[in-house]
């Protein structure tokens with residue numbers, strides 16, 4: 201069975217040209233003029249792109265006394281509906297839990313995934329067992345480890361643990377990720393706000409000013425530099441952490457930054473809404489910021505100091521959010537966005553001239569495929585790549601609404617946003633999942649994508665680390681001690 205996408209304009213991260221694309225089974229078989237197959241899809245007026253990759257989702261995640269509401273079934277349907285053909289979720293061991301046991305639990309959740317997926321492993325505690333099991337996790341195709349510098353008393357790791365883990369990542373050819381916020385300061389600020397009677401959702405934003413993010417980003421960058429390992433900073437929300445990344449990159453460090461579509465387009469005024477539910481539904485960490493920070497993030501994407509736009513999709517229902525009535529620290533942190541990331545980014549980015557089409561492909565797909573070491577199997581329109589393809593209609597209009605969305609929650613943080621630009625067809629490893637707004641995604645089609653450790657970047661860093669390592673100066677004629 202073969203399919204051909206006819207008359208499309210192919211857009212990749214570095215070029216744009218007109219051609220047909222032939223899909224055989226689950227791969228791209230050929231690209232060229234006048235290809236023919238059993239099924240032909242007319243892409244006239246559309247752009248043919250590599251499927252989006254969202255490297256930051258939390259599906260059915262145990263967190264803050266509950267579970268995020270979207271599982272791998274609804275979450276991957278939401279992804280496909282918005283043009284994303286692969287998600288990378290976080291496996292989150294409980295404190296003292298074996299990483300391998302946690303991985304088994306996460307594996308069990310994926311049987312209904314309708315698009316491909318991979319995992320990052322979270323380091324939530326430290327000890328010999330974690331040190332040893334990290335090697336097995338890498339062998340299983342998961343060479344990336346997330347560290348929470350926030351959530352004191354729950355997921356947070358201290359600097360000594362982070363340094364030990366980063367060194368282990370360096371030795372294993374793995375990439376450390378960090379959630380950069382100073383958890384000690386956030387905890388102290390939260391306590392003070394509550395004591396002063398500031399218990400509403402706006403207290404969440406007050407408790408996490410941009411400075412706590414900037415400090416943590418700088419600290420993580422320094423620790424990665426000492427360990428001789430690259431670093432990926434998730435959900436960069438403000439100029440302070442962007443500035444840290446920019447500065448590190450100018451110094452030659454391999455530091456990557458990932459803003460979210462929410463931070464790019466929604467601002468802090470959401471937390472001051474008079475409606476408690478409205479504000480609480482938008483509680484996530486880091487919180488939304490003001491326009492100055494948003495401008496900084498957009499500039500980072502176009503200039504290349506930030507590389508990836510993700511969602512951190514971690515959706516909770518209104519009922520779950522209401523656990524925090526009277527105490528903002530108990531509102532489950534997280535928002536949805538999987539279905540909306542690409543249409544909103546296209547509308548606010550490409551349609552306004554803040555991003556080119558090629559930059560759009562780079563930040564939604566190709567860059568992360570390269571950073572996570574799965575390029576060109578993913579993130580590329582080339583012969584032999586997985587046929588994860590989006591036929592993007594730049595004229596398709598939609599008003600975002602919770603009604604009819606794939607996510608199971610009862611609201612959408614982008615409610616009422618009008619988008620122009622959305623998928624017309626979406627193929628996931630050769631299977632048609634979206635056709636003209638109709639979701640044909642097949643539950644169970646999604647497969648785990650194993651990833652190799654990072655040879656090039658880690659080898660470069662460890663070589664330089666070795667060349668510049670402290671060396672004892674061998675001296676002759678050492679004077680006698682002065683005593």
Ligand SMILES: NC(=O)NCCC(=O)O
Pocket residue numbers: 258379435483484485486512514533534535
């Ligand atoms: N971001 C957020 O508020 N929730 C998901 C967990 C995390 O990544 O911090």
Ligand SMILES: [Zn+2]
Pocket residue numbers: 379434435485
């Ligand atoms: Zn996080």
